[in-house]
Amino acid sequence: MSGETAKELRAGDYVYITGTIYTARDAAHKRMQEALEQGGPLPFPVQGNIIYYMGPSPAREGRPIGSAGPTTASRMDKYTPALLDMGLLGMIGKGRRAEAVKEAIVRNGAVYFAAVGGAGALLSRSVTDAEVIAYDDLGTEAVRRLEVKDFPVIVVIDSEGNDLYETAIEEYRSE
């Protein structure tokens, strides 16, 4: 994804992602943070890339991956602004983000996508290849390189700071 594309996307856009993305969730983020603190390298170049907050179920024989839906993004909020400032361009998860993350998204012209939570079997069909590239000992929480084709996501927070969770919920609220 190019920086221009990220900036053009708007909250509410339905997007199909094709290409390479990387998985990392709680334990992997903790390790990446520790690597940064010690001046060590990260397991993949974050600049211009997309992180998918996801830990899959094991793949059956002949399949690239098992069930592969998003996990709650807010648990990664603590680590996210630093990664965005290093050039991370996109994140795929589910659920609300902290103000500090929103500010870092705007500051860096990035984007936060949601995939449908609890649709892991359906989403696994858009994953064509998966390879563990770091932290193998973390099991499901290892960092994986995924090749995806037409992976369906929705833009939730765009580079202008619009948040679909706030606007769409307000639209249907009738209390």
Added chain:
Amino acid sequence: MRTIDVADVTRNIREMCIEANHFLAQDMEEALRDAAQTEAAPLGKQILCQLRDNLKIAGEDMIPICQDTGMAVIFMEIGQDVHFAGGFLETAVNEGVRQGYTEGYLRKSVVGDPLLRENTKDNTPAVIHYEMTEGDRVRITVAPKGFGSENMSRVFMLKPADGMEGVKNAILTAVKDAGPNACPPMVVGVGIGGTFEKCALLAKKALTRPAGERSSIPHVRKLEEEMLERINRTGIGPGGLGGTTTALAVNINTYPTHIAGLPVAVNICCHVNRHAVRIL
């Protein structure tokens, strides 16, 4: 006295872990299908249709419905005339979980120590709740619980003066705070009464009730219906992206409590509200 070999318990729990994670009970499947018909938001409708497709793919291709195949919560309702033979029951239950999760391609999501956080690599131990019942049967419920929604669950120690309004506010507060994080449409399990731990257990057990089944206590049933309607007016909607389907059911269990208290627990579950039941 009826004797049950614990090997039968292991075999059944192994199968139930795999079954619950690939096939949603019919009540939940129907509730999702009905919601797709009535949802007002176009995006919400699309998400509900995706969830329906997801269930179909999960069953046909044997891919877990959700990658978070949960921590195994197991209710063992044991008739007092049952005698278990062949080993320790708890070991047999955990062995069933171990076999189900390792042989059934389910995710191992349990860490052995909550602070040191090393994965046990076989999803054990389970969280097991034992209950004594009359008779010589054993009713086993396997309810794998995902933590996206578990993390959004709450216990409120209300005062008697907070009354019915306090209970309603507690339920709405928990649901709104959960919002998009809990993978709506949710099932909301509520426990009212008892003590601190009893209300949490009531709420957990309420989640195992079939989605279309209402409380047999008239004022509790009324509260369930009112809360479902009010929750669906919050606008949270499918995926938390706006809509009129925020919850599929509100199941409330109650228990006597102390003159000084009104404990309320709200255990939130996503639409993948898994429960498999067998009677031995």
